[in-house]
Amino acid sequence: MEFSKKARELIREQIGEWDLAAKNYGSLKNVKIKTFDYGDYHIDIQFNPERIVSSAAKVDTKSIEARPCFLCEKNRPSQQRSLSFNSEYVVLVNPFPIFPEHLTIPNISHTDQRIIGNFGSMLDLAASLDDFVIFYNGPKCGASAPDHLHFQAGIKGFLSIEVDFLNNKCCREVRRIGNITIFHWPNYQRGTISLNGKNKVDLIECFNRVYRKLQILQPDEVEPMLNILAIFEHGEWIIHIFPRTLHRPAQYFESGEKQLILSPASVDMGGVLITPREEDFIKISKEDVQDIFKQVCLEPQAVIKLINQL
Numbered sequence: 001m002e003f004s005k006k007a008r009e010l011i012r013e014q015i016g017e018w019d020l021a022a023k024n025y026g027s028l029k030n031v032k033i034k035t036f037d038y039g040d041y042h043i044d045i046q047f048n049p050e051r052i053v054s055s056a057a058k059v060d061t062k063s064i065e066a067r068p069c070f071l072c073e074k075n076r077p078s079q080q081r082s083l084s085f086n087s088e089y090v091v092l093v094n095p096f097p098i099f100p101e102h103l104t105i106p107n108i109s110h111t112d113q114r115i116i117g118n119f120g121s122m123l124d125l126a127a128s129l130d131d132f133v134i135f136y137n138g139p140k141c142g143a144s145a146p147d148h149l150h151f152q153a154g155i156k157g158f159l160s161i162e163v164d165f166l167n168n169k170c171c172r173e174v175r176r177i178g179n180i181t182i183f184h185w186p187n188y189q190r191g192t193i194s195l196n197g198k199n200k201v202d203l204i205e206c207f208n209r210v211y212r213k214l215q216i217l218q219p220d221e222v223e224p225m226l227n228i229l230a231i232f233e234h235g236e237w238i239i240h241i242f243p244r245t246l247h248r249p250a251q252y253f254e255s256g257e258k259q260l261i262l263s264p265a266s267v268d269m270g271g272v273l274i275t276p277r278e279e280d281f282i283k284i285s286k287e288d289v290q291d292i293f294k295q296v297c298l299e300p301q302a303v304i305k306l307i308n309q310l
């Protein structure tokens, strides 16, 4: 799509004119990656020091209220240009990238990070930015601005879940509701619900059903804890929903040898775990990854139960 090309062009231009973008996209070429093989799928670990800004972000109400919001237009760096989307959102280049092409897409108003009522916009973004995977981090699941509604987008071909969905080794079709097919991932460490279909209204309805079931599990949260990925491919949407039980794993709060600074969000759920400290990148093991997913995600058995109740 035309809009996708424009967004990629914006990234190229901003790298050429904005020092922070130039520096951080430049250093992305030197990030280290290691891969853990789990049989039918793998997980990548990325050592990315610039991401300490996000991984160690203080997202408690007090800290959030004390800082100027970096997604509001009045506080954004003067070099950061934008593209307007549907007159409700602006597409910006993320100056602290994980993906070789990485966008942040805030709403034009300073309004709380919530998916309900905004999932349709996420679908529209996925359809218009079809070179990208669109992602949503809940206010307690990795959003570093929980007070300002936003999505992000990363270039396709980076997250292993994209291939894992297409090769069909890890997920299986378990239900159909209307025109939407629902998939479950029984042995994928993180409980995942995937929706596939070409009808936007049906997808929103199906998502809302999932949302309401999750709400029952976490009645005290402002929204059920979750991460979402949205992909548009050959005229159809593929949505991956990752219900969460915890923001950060116990290892995050440890000290010394036992500590691992890892704050899982959508990208980690998609199969790329970000470690901003080199020591963590070196010492993290296959078993640590399993342990972390087990702590922060709903288990696959709980997810299939939920799907069956939709």
Ligand SMILES: [Zn+2]
Binding pocket: 069, 070, 071, 072, 109, 110, 111, 147, 148
């Ligand atoms: Zn704001």
